[in-house]
Amino acid sequence: MINVVDIFCGCGGLSLGFQKAGFNVVRAFDNWDKAVDIYNRNFDHEAELVDAYNLTAEHIKSFSPDVIIGGPPCQDYSSAGKQDETQGRANLTLRYAELVCEVQPEWFVMENVDRILKSQTLPKAIDIFKSLGYGLSQVVLDASLCGVPQKRKRFFLIGHLGGNDDFLTESLYSDLSSKSTTIRDYLGDEFHTEYYYRHPRSYARRGIFSIDEPSPTVRGVNRPIPPGYPIHAGDATNDLSKVRPLTTLERARIQTFPASFEFSGSKTDLEQMIGNAVPVDLAKYVAKHLMEYISTPLNVPMQLQFNLA
Template sequence: MKAVDLFCGCGGLSLGFQQAGYNVVAAYDNWDAATDVYRLNFSHPVHKADLMDAGKASESIARYAPEIIIGGPPCQDYSSAGGRNEEGGRAILTVRFAEIVAAVRPGWFVMENVSNIMKYGKVFEAMQILHDAGYGLSCHVLNAALCGVPQRRKRFFMVGRLGAADGFLDRYFIRHLAGREMTMRDYFGDRLGIDAYYRHPRSYARRGVFSMDEPSPTVRGVNRPMPSGYTLHHNDPVKTLDGIRPLTTMERAAIQTFPSDYHWTGNKTAVEQMVGNAVPVSLAAYVGNAINEYIVENEQRAARHGKQEPSMRTHGHIAV
């Protein structure tokens, strides 16, 4: 399917869907630093655009006639790392995402966000818009560590399909989850040359050292050095801080399952932020493949019963 990625950031969702076989034809974001990185890694257009104007954005996106719109509206207003205040100015972009999907009317959409988004009213406003536009919705919170990512990162996914019943993708979301979480050592082996590393805690009531034999904690948009006065926490999995160091920017990008040949540009602060904001590539591919399985199985079922599945193709028209 032809895909357009909204709020694309540095490209984690796009790359994962490409790996799952989708044809990403365009992307949109309003942050120059992220679009600079995106442009280095993809041949299709990436547009700098403020998607707050859903009408103008829909006209641009419709030209690509996408069969699926994917995207992760900014999560800072919902995130535990942010203000948890949906009146902060960015939560409304969840509604704008829904308005764009409803206007362009692709056969499918995928929206990604933080795991606790269902506690906030804006997502229900968005879901009502999508229901009214004819989309059936499947929602699930996935732990990236069960989806091929060495990181305990829980993310909310809402997948919509025109004409489907709610919950249509539920069993496909969980079909291929791993039996246990992927650890850092599972993914890296001994390539990093360490058995433990430092990740700055939000509070010194929490530990700051993590073992290679567990999943990484959620990669955040900041990466602070270990302070000289850090003392061992009772939950730190080491007896001494000798050899303990924070992970590098590129090691953090690798935890997000970006390939080693992914190109990065910009200052360190910006790159750290876009790495932390990204959808892990392998998690995106997991969701893309779940949709692929649904399509294949339902096409086969329809063929066995002599029924025609609803077309996966649309013409990217604007709803009036």
Template sequence: MDLFAGAGGMSLGFEQAGFDVVAAVEYDPVHAATHAFNFPQCEVLCRDASRLSAADVLAAAKRGFKKLHPGVAWSGRLDALIGGPPCQGFSTGGKRERDDERNDLLLEFVRLIEELKPRTFCLENVAGLLETKFDEVREEAFERLRKAGYSLSGTDKVVNSLNFGVPQSRRRVIVLGALSDKAPRRPATVDGEVSVQEAFDGLPSPVQYKALLDSDEAELTSGDAERRTATKSAYARRLAGIDPLPGDKSRPRLWDPSLLTGSRRTIHTAETIQRFAETERGAVEPKSRLYRLPLDGPSRTLRAGTGSERGSHTSPRPIHPREDRVVTVREAARLHGYPDWFRFHTTNWHGHRQVGNSVPPPLARAAATALLSSLGYSPVALRATVRLGEVSLLTLSRSKAQPVVDALIEEMPATRTRKPIVPERDMIDSYEAAAG
């Protein structure tokens, strides 16, 4: 069961390792709808996790298990409870307020572990969680977990997604727990780094597609389709579905590789294009403060911006290393380790926020593999294909998504009134932040 699931980065990594993700909890209706599109057999519960009881969680898990395994009785026991409680209160990218109410969600995650007693758990959070100023809330969480019978690993050390095959420097805390006297091993790292150039290999320029001015998808030209197939990068070939991901045990998705998705264009003024052109790779453009990606190295951490409850600030999108524009959602997804079949909300504001808020699937997969070792499982790949959800799920505003995912109005994210502040003010889609 995935708590605070967002679009589903953690869900995907655990599915790739061999877990059945039977249910997911996400309180933002837009993100819940996106999760439902990518995981149509998963039971999505659009609720505030702090208001959920153990009975609520188990009921959702039972419904999800029935979808995945019709006619099979479920034991009622969770092998793993996973999640990344909203971390902005601990984040080095924010104010890191000691009394930020979002810090309480860490203890709500702990509460549900205490009540549900899953055999294992995975807690993901930002590196700031280990800072001295958060000693009190962090140690309360870890002590309660130990008293509940869990042996823990990862409580004292930050990991970087760079070491797990992700072309992005992203420092995170991954705490794993097992209901036994032996702590799970730490997630296994991989050798070598993936560059931005390797990540983008085979992706065509969105500038050549007029349809991407009004849509996030377009039919690939024959030339771009051939270049995609001829991709040299092993990393890109796997995300494009050309070569299999070694050891992948997720259910294959039915999708159309002839479509370029997640690539809605952003139009810049001539003055902005000139400023981008004058910015060297790996440097920051002085006016917008946007970072230009390198080619031969990894990206810096992709940021998520804020939701409506925090003023709807737009995600700072990196500048493309070769073209004088910000990256598309698909390019950001490549930097995060998402396969090309995985789709996000069709607006740039929601789409980039969903990527930036999520756990890179390769990092989640490494954590999942470590938990499988604690459980003593060696799952096999399930080859039954899954048809993705209706694309309309990716187009919904928060108000229109609310009835679709059965969200409770009183538990939906609040809206905070603010003056519009956008890092790159001449983006054609900057209105999306206010629209939600």
């Protein structure tokens, strides 16, 4: 078994994707109690409520992780946030890098918004990883080309201790679908509507979408259609009687959480944690390719070869 620890686990999208790809997730950590509660409702292993700055390498090492995964908070980089790295959350990317390098797992996977590529923080994190000898693969993946019914671009940094740079890049890019996954492709008529409303950041943008296209990025807000909504030229229909907003749980389905995944809590908290989550099947896509790489005999350390035998 290949053991995985998830730092900044949220409600578990990244963990579940890795679990579905055959990894053995043994522990998770986050500092948001509501997300940790949801995580612990849905997994057999435990998520601990802990601040990343209070989390020690010694504690992580006690779970013998072969892989550390995690999505440090992205609000300081995100187009939905303030895009201000001085807010403090960007430093959690560096904390993630420090913990990985203190623990020294064979592999790690870090997820974030694609805007991190324009940040001042990412090069610092890369320097930390490179100083310890990690070979790095950097990719930006469109979730809709990875089996997720959502146009959501996310950055992944995958490291292999002692490996070569770009060891996984070609594999991740070469297996992308040639066609975006639509909501109907993934869920059929599960929503019992052809059209739905997703509140735009401004009315210069469309707000009405069809299930015969991938969803726009699921964000942490979900609002009803406002009175007097101005029809946009790009809207999928101009008949508002055929349109409704999606429910919280329907948005979780677009994030490819299974219908059996148990969510409970306030609507505000659930919308935020679902919007923050890594789509499960996007995580599975990355995990599947990493598993294939790890399972190639030349890439497997002798100790893991013995364990896998």
